[in-house]
Amino acid sequence: MSAAIIVAAVIGGGILLIVRRMFPRKKAVELLRYPADMMRGKTVIVTGANSGIGKAAAGELLKLQARVIMACRDQQMAEEAAQDIKKQAGPEHGEVVIKHLDLASLQSVRSFCEEILKEEQQVDVLINNAGIYQCPYMKTEEGFEMQLGVNHLGHFLLTHLLLDLLKRSSPSRVVVVSSKLYKYGTINFDDLNSERSYNKAFCYSQSKLANLLFTHQLARRLEEEGVTGVTVNALTPGIVRTRLGRHIHIPFLAKPLFYLASLFFFKSPLEGAQTPLYLACSPDVEGVAGKCFANCEEEELMPKATDDHVAKRLWDLSETMVGIKTQ
DSSP: OHHHHHHHHHHHHHHHHHHHHHSOOOOOOOOOOOOTTTTTTOEEEEETTTSHHHHHHHHHHHHTTOEEEEEESOHHHHHHHHHHHHHHHOSSOOEEEEEEOOTTOHHHHHHHHHHHHHHOSOOOEEEEOOOOOSOOSOBOTTSOBHHHIIIIIIHHHHHHHHHHHHHHTOSEEEEEEOOGGGGGOOOOGGGTTOOSOOOHHHHHHHHHHHHHHHHHHHHHHHHHHTOOSEEEEEEOOOSBOSGGGGGSOOOGGGHHHHHHHHHHHSBOHHHHTHHHHHHHHOGGGTTOOSOEEETTEEOOOOGGGGOHHHHHHHHHHHHHHTTSSOO
16 A cells, blocks of 8 residues: 555656646636627537536537537537536526537538528527547548547538538637647648558647637638638637546556546636637627637747748648548
């Protein structure tokens, strides 16, 4: 027993030291306050709305009386989350609609969009939130590396298929959830599908860089088309206590200490949802496009996240990969 305690202490201490070096102690996050009916009459799609940031954002939008479409892969989790956020929202809340969406299947994305286009008169906000983090090597239904497929390609097709509806619903907004870990990624055009080698941390960073390049290129294309009623912006939420890290192995004895560290250093899902909410609701960003935000303030990006050549090349390749255009 004493040996186990010592091992746990050593492992836990090591984890705490690493966490403190990687992430400074979180600052208190000021929660946004908006008029209770601010989003009344607005329809908002949130991908990955059954847990974490997506669930917290959906709950706050519901309180603002929005019509929230929870686009989720797991139907049961979505239903449980919907009941939870409706309960927390109180009697005067908006409407919740649950739709199945599996971003690891482009057919699922197409089916979801067909339903939306058939049933919805408008979509005012699309929040591309769902993601997968550092999973073992897996492929999507179409054979793409899972992190690239879910985090980038699925949302790429989703936004493309809903863009005309967003234009008809203008003023409308697209919100893209990225990560500060984009800094450690590049777009490996020589092995974009990671078939020669797979590094799960690199692939996550690559997918998050792809989110930012997508945001940059979409904003540029909308501007060139003269479309001013649709804006697209990205955000980096920081380190948030969510299920995103479920594929990360933590030694059993160290889990309690890691949990305590997460309470001390990481944001809550509600705190992590503040910037997506800001970009979805705030009049302060009306007309703002092609930017990235952190803690509800514009964030300066590394040059590789706004590289026009790389963004266009990735866009063209993504169109081919998801079947928008033939090779």
